[in-house]
Amino acid sequence: MTMDAEEVIQERQIDPVTLQVIGGELDTIAQEMGHKLIRSAYSSIIRESEDIGSGILTAEGKQIAEGDFTPMQVGTLIASVEGMFETFEERGQDPDEVINEGDVFIHNHPHYGAAHSPDIAVITPVFYEGEHIAWTATNAHHLDIGAATPGLAVDLEDVYAEGTLFKATKVYDQGERVDEIWNLIEENVRTPRVVLGDLQAQISSCEVGKERFLGLVEEHGYEHILQASEDLMHYGESLMRKEIEKVPDGTYHETGYLDDDGRNRDERLKVDVELTVDGGDLTIDLSGSEDEVMTGYNVPFRGSAEPASYFIVRAILTDTATHDEYIPQNSGTFAPIHVEAREGSLFNPSMPRSAFARINQVDLLGDLILKAFSNAVPEKTAAGSGPHCYFISYSGVDENDEYWVYIEVNESAYGGRPESDGLDAVDALVHNTQNRPVEDIELSHPLRIEHYRLREETAGAGEHRGGHGHERMVKFLSDSTITIEGDGNKYGSWGFDGGKGAPSGELKHIKPDGEEITLPSKVSGYKFESGDKFSIKSISGGGYGDPYDRPEQKVYEDYRDGYITKESAREEYGVVIEDGEVDSEATRRLRNA
Incomplete structure (x- = not known):
């Protein structure tokens, strides 16, 4: 039996009012981080399009708060921190020795948790009284990373053709600028002034988040913030499970096709979504989708396929606009959602396949998840x-x-x-x-x-x-x-x-x-x-x-606005428009014919 939100709070012995206050303050910090980045950025993709994400994570990499910006840019921060820890392990490094106060890491490797390589994550550790207690992080799409073609790239041979890749790379080490890395970036991108400026804006954003988070710790006490973060994740998980339980158990299957892989123009690519609801758990299986392709038209599994799936489910079941209660957006919200994709497939490519160009695949994935849900809860979908x-x-x-x-x-x-x-x-x-x-x-x-x-x-x-x-x-x-x-x-x-x-x-x-x-x-x-x-x-x-x-009046308004002609009003909607006005009697006869 899934506990409701109030039972979760009572079990964790946290005052509900205080919990919501702390949750709101954490969300505000993440939001302020994003606005700081937008205001400071050089490129229009950040400054105008707001292709960014901002968030706060525990020292272990669980997300406790996120800004309300591009969904794909936020969910991937969890996977990027996970990819950093994997990198430390591969290098034989002890994280406790590698992660120091004053460090700033950048990370964009698509096979180590990044959404795709143009989205560079800036991740900074937060220390309190000498202990690593959290991360503040931003993700942003960069104008150029030195790929085979300027700005974007599709027809690529492998991941090495994507441009400059970073895995848990320090650009600041204990507060000291690592000039060799900054020089490397400057000398390997087409627009160095903009790229370096955007990276510095991300760092400033993370510093603001760090300062605000430490202020929250001073106000409420570290142990209280740690406990509240755990409770908020339990709360988010409980809310999501409760909404999933309202969906009839069963398996819902939908298939769609992408145009091509950017090289083989006559070969469509299959996207297959099998959505299974079992009590408070939901599984999205993408294993029936196309095999990985030999261009950059693949999707990083942890950095893109999983966050896209999480967000679509959240949008359908726990849209904040349709719920009165406070709904935190954190790792707990994702816990009941399980995404699967076989290795070597379009949504889980193997090294060294490129995964630069992935946005349309997750667009179609999201649309097919929506379509699968329409079979079960049509009142919640579009x-x-x-x-x-x-x-x-x-x-x-x-x-x-x-x-x-x-x-x-x-x-x-x-x-x-x-x-x-x-x-x-x-x-x-x-x-x-x-x-x-x-x-x-x-x-x-x-x-x-x-x-x-x-x-x-x-x-x-x-x-x-x-x-x-x-x-x-x-x-x-x-x-x-x-x-x-x-x-x-x-x-x-x-x-x-x-x-x-x-x-x-x-x-x-x-x-x-x-x-x-x-x-x-x-x-x-x-x-x-x-x-x-x-x-x-x-x-x-x-x-x-x-x-x-x-209603014929709405059809007429679309006609007046120039969205449809009087011919399509008649053919599509059965609404007869003559001499610029609706003929209601002719409309009634046509619709009842």
Whole structure:
């Protein structure tokens, strides 16, 4: 029998009010760390898109608090600390001797817990009265790490082609800057000023977290904070188990396919999700998915497959917006969720396979978990959310013969929901990054954004329609190179309970003479000349429920907003619009025919 939250608190003999106060203070520290990083960062991928994570962990590496930023960037901190301890063991090092006050570690190796190599974790130990009591950590996507192509990379031979890799590497040793490592980074990336500035911003963020955490220890006492951290993890686990128990026991199976691996264009990649509910435990088995591929299109198991799975389950079952009680986000929340993937598969590649380009695989994984849950608890899920993004790096050389690199995430949209339409032009659930203002892009890079708008006529029809994807037209003002880590050119979003699906995405190279070249969803080092244009159209969300059940006024509003034509209003929704107004009688006859 699973204890409820109050029983957990009573067993641990912690005052419920004090526990929630401490939990709130820990969350605030993690949130402040993230905001410090965003305000201090150099690159737009951090400063504008907020592709970061921040958190506090116990000395053993259990997460006790996280900032509310990119979900994939936070869950992986646990695996990164675990990977650091594995590294110490492989080197024959005693952690008690290696970890010292004033140290700062960086870590980004995808086979040792990192989400993928561009996401560099900065991890600092917290000492109190000479004892290592915690870690403060941030994760952030860096503009360039010296991979085969600027910014992003897909068509790679192995992990060594990804760029500069770090395993538990000190950049500060007992408070002293390790110049050799900083020099190594500076000399092996294309944008050293930005990368070094972002790393320093991460370090400053961790220092703020350390200072605030020690202040909390001084206020409440170390033993009390340690006890509260354990209780909060038990509390989080209890809440999650209680929600899982509400899902009918059984096995729910869904399969989807990715476009290709970035090299073999005619070979789709299978993603297979088998979700099993057994009391208060939930197992997500990915073993039926494709074998690992011989490009960078693989997924680190601990650093990406597990955190993505954890977050989707949390979003469905313990969304803080739908619960009145305090819900901590910590290692306890993850404990009832078990993720499995056979070694040598797409979601658990073996060394030395590259795993640089992994975001679209976890997007589709999250969408399939959502779809599996829809078979069991349809009232808690949505229709298909655009299960992809176009993650694109733009680059070139300026008049001073120095590289410029710009990375952007082109969003899809959410599917229709039980009580409302899907959200327009937002990232898939697992990354939740933000866009960059057009004015900032044009001021900083030789690019002109000719339009950036919602993609009309593509949202899945339903009682609650899907959200609209977006379309963007980029004009190049100088010769440039792009790499696209994308997917979704060969599939769209699925509809639910009578709702309609949405069409696939689309990428085109448009030359000045009007010639159009359709691009695949993944390209590496593709060249554009000055004056060329680049068209991006992302997937919209699927519809939820029968389109004929959608109120005619809402259909009419979509028509007035230009999202649909009067022809699609009639064909998809059975709503007749004549002379710019709804003909209610004709609509009734058509819908009842």
